[in-house]
Amino acid sequence: MANLYIALLHFPMRDRKGRVVATAITSIDIPDIARTARTYGVKRYFVVTPLPSQRMIAERLRDFWLEEEDWPTRREALALVVVREDLEGCYEEIAREEGEEPLLLGTTARADVPYPRLSWEEARKAIRERPTLILFGTGHGMTEELLSACDALLPPVRAKAEYNHLSVRAAVAIILDRLKGEDDDGNG
């Protein structure tokens, strides 16, 4: 099984009106997504923002839990978190450590984007075979520029209800479960 990485990106994102922005760190994203990442065997969880003051906030939130002696399961999850300035740096860091460039998979709740998509089955196979970095957006989602730079996109998570406004915390949990969860009766 190849290593899986995830990145939570804060730039370049769209805001409610479609403008390109750097979103603010949401504090609960640090421990929640770290715990999900740890549950599903993710190798590293990149929190990415170009704003130095926001990186400092993210690091403080992580360090709060890392220094908490009495809560080892929380600390174990937060140890996966690294804070970085840009996606390019994360990509190069993985390529350097793995000795090959990672597969770059994007995520979006939108069904109408013109970029290549994998099925869930294809994605499960792909991540077994090659180091992979999955990108998650914040605010109102990744810009076209960012989506188009991915090797492929995962399918949108959409249940029967015609409502696809999950929090990024819920989306990461569902997507990692679909990619790496157990089958119906507890078999891996």
Added chain:
Amino acid sequence: MANLYIALLHFPMRDRKGRVVATAITSIDIPDIARTARTYGVKRYFVVTPLPSQRMIAERLRDFWLEEEDWPTRREALALVVVREDLEGCYEEIAREEGEEPLLLGTTARADVPYPRLSWEEARKAIRERPTLILFGTGHGMTEELLSACDALLPPVRAKAEYNHLSVRAAVAIILDRLKGEDDDGNG
């Protein structure tokens, strides 16, 4: 398809040392779980605590979003939230409206509990056929008393990694996706 209800319980819960406590409301649980509930077609999301001051906090958090004119998708999700004093009241409310008592399903990350369990497949079938209320715990999980009062428990969510410390927000998302999500290639 019968109606599905979920309840986030704050009493009686275990704390880190196994003592029985009423946990505090976590503010992000209100909108996050409401959005997940809305995505998966849940009929109502009960936030349950015996503490009047905590119920007031939960209602204010909900009402903040209900009064927000500019964010209709958020408002649509928060409209599912009702705040209640105890589980018995939720159960009776559902029984009264549905004309039959709901199936009561518990959830726990623990694998070692001696109560009856459904497989995911059995649970998917059961919720199609009968109104169902799924209980989610907070703090360090539901007491034995509460688990034993359920008709059955769902399987623990556990991926291959031997770490099962998901946030309740992530657990609700994964469980609803397993029960009501689409199949691999987008079919309901």
